Amino acid sequence: MRSMGAASERLLIIVPAWNEANNVGATVAEIRATLPDADIVVVDDGSTDDTGLVARSAGAEVLTLPYNMGVGGAMRTGYAYAQRHDYDAAIQVDADGQHNPEDIARILGGLESADISIGARFAEVGTYQASGPRRWAMLFLAGAISRIARTKLTDVTSGFRAANRRAIDQYVTYYPAEYLGDTIDSLVAALHANLTVTQVPVAMRPRMSGNPSQGFIGSAVYLARSIFAMSLAVVRRPMRGRA
Amino acid sequence: MISIGALVLGLLIVGAVTAMLLKRQLREKYAVLWLVIGLAVLLLGIFPEALLWLTLALGFQLPANLIFTLAITLLLAASLHLSYELTRSEERLRRLAEETAIARLAQSRLEADVAELKALARNRQITDDE
Numbered sequence: 001m002r003s004m005g006a007a008s009e010r011l012l013i014i015v016p017a018w019n020e021a022n023n024v025g026a027t028v029a030e031i032r033a034t035l036p037d038a039d040i041v042v043v044d045d046g047s048t049d050d051t052g053l054v055a056r057s058a059g060a061e062v063l064t065l066p067y068n069m070g071v072g073g074a075m076r077t078g079y080a081y082a083q084r085h086d087y088d089a090a091i092q093v094d095a096d097g098q099h100n101p102e103d104i105a106r107i108l109g110g111l112e113s114a115d116i117s118i119g120a121r122f123a124e125v126g127t128y129q130a131s132g133p134r135r136w137a138m139l140f141l142a143g144a145i146s147r148i149a150r151t152k153l154t155d156v157t158s159g160f161r162a163a164n165r166r167a168i169d170q171y172v173t174y175y176p177a178e179y180l181g182d183t184i185d186s187l188v189a190a191l192h193a194n195l196t197v198t199q200v201p202v203a204m205r206p207r208m209s210g211n212p213s214q215g216f217i218g219s220a221v222y223l224a225r226s227i228f229a230m231s232l233a234v235v236r237r238p239m240r241g242r243a
Numbered sequence: 244m245i246s247i248g249a250l251v252l253g254l255l256i257v258g259a260v261t262a263m264l265l266k267r268q269l270r271e272k273y274a275v276l277w278l279v280i281g282l283a284v285l286l287l288g289i290f291p292e293a294l295l296w297l298t299l300a301l302g303f304q305l306p307a308n309l310i311f312t313l314a315i316t317l318l319l320a321a322s323l324h325l326s327y328e329l330t331r332s333e334e335r336l337r338r339l340a341e342e343t344a345i346a347r348l349a350q351s352r353l354e355a356d357v358a359e360l361k362a363l364a365r366n367r368q369i370t371d372d373e
Contacts, residue, residue: 043344063344069337077341084345177337 011038011108012087014078016071016159017095018045021054024095028058031093034101041081042095043074051095071159072182076175079163083172091162099160103202107162114198115167116190118153119160121204134219137226144230145187149197157183157226160202167195180229188233246291253285276324280317 013031017024031040042055046068056062063077082090093099103119110117145156174189260277263269287294294306303309
């Protein structure tokens, strides 16, 4: 039953899912078809629908959180699982179908030169569009983190990212549950811990079902929150030990 | 001249904190602050002159100003401390939730393995019996 592959490089695909019963089955099936050797773990983040059931019958292992903790909470659970089971690399793939499993291998390729590899929109691939405050927020965040990382990053809020062993250990130590903390703060903390980051251009697909949020006010709030989260992340001292 | 109001309030605080401590409803680290506050109120009830003297010494215009300033500062500090403790316990709760999720998956795998082994053992017994 357990698919602990005999391959030398063991890969864990972490799929955080909150009430994604409509999408998670297709996402898991697609990942399995693309990467038959990888282990898939769906982190059911306190869903009230059949997310866990659907994921399990699609052939994924399911980590069931007792209540909703947000993407950050779900992802750290996944990384803790990866660390506990001694995986060589882990990659986050969203349950809603926006991340194309075809890109996983390319993003993992980035781990040859860095500890963290981000699948980035905007990097001259695909048709992802953002405008107004949301775009300013993304440009601001990308600029600020690129300076810390000393490499050009264009899409630091992308959840489509891979981690090697070092990065998994770092994430288990520090991966905030706060909104934006999961992408921004975890990345800055990793950089402060002398990990390296690179990016790989990918195209994002539209969500399979359900609709994305945000009008102008929503984007403006997003901008304010990202400035706040970024300032905190930069000033914070590197985290030592567990809470 | 003893101030009855302050005396009663001080006694109430000290009494309530002590009762909660004895019933294990309050941890010592939180109790200390409230005991100190209660005792301070009690002392002010017994020696109201001390308040007048403090008001003059610290340069406040009215004793009431001093009391309010002290009370607000203490309450701010107390609620800030509570937010700090809450943040810490939320973080610990998060770790525990992660652990339960991982343990739950491990358990269901074990249960499946055990069921498989049991079925295997049963089959073997049947073939042995024949």
